[in-house]
Amino acid sequence: MRECSAAEKRNVQQMVCGTRTIKMMDYRHRIEESKKRLPLPKLMKLQGDADAAFKIAPCPFHDDENPSFSVWRSGRGQWFWKCHAGCGQGDEIDYLAMKLGMEKGEAIKEFLQLAGLWWINKTEV
Numbered sequence: 169m170r171e172c173s174a175a176e177k178r179n180v181q182q183m184v185c186g187t188r189t190i191k192m193m194d195y196r197h198r199i200e201e202s203k204k205r206l207p208l209p210k211l212m213k214l215q216g217d218a219d220a221a222f223k224i225a226p227c228p229f230h231d232d233e234n235p236s237f238s239v240w241r242s243g244r245g246q247w248f249w250k251c252h253a254g255c256g257q258g259d260e261i262d263y264l265a266m267k268l269g270m271e272k273g274e275a276i277k278e279f280l281q282l283a284g285l286w287w288i289n290k291t292e293v
């Protein structure tokens with residue numbers, strides 16, 4: 169994923185302040201902002217998987233006798249998870265898709281809703 173430009177970062181700042189500007193934030197930035205508001209461990213806690221939000225933990229997606237699930241944060245500050253037994257891996261959205269049995273597009277919508285960044289009354293524009 170590319171870095172945000174200075175102008176885009178300013179937009180992200182603004183959109184948190186007012187509904188009017190929130191409208192202008194594009195999809196990608198809404199997802200980035202949602203990841204800041206609801207990082208993977210917090211999201212997992214919300215979904216009842218607090219016990220799995222560790223570097224080594226039992227996988228929440230399969231019957232796991234030897235802990236094969238990992239949650240970690242990359243050098244760039246993004247959170248990831250992986251089941252070493254093969255359930256899957258990814259970010260917050262992949263986790264939600266897996267957890268709730270959703271397509272990726274639905275999971276993105278769900279994630280933005282949980283983070284409070286899925287729209288927003290049209291009359292407010």
Ligand SMILES: [Zn+2]
Nearest residue numbers: 227230251255
């Ligand atoms: Zn697994």
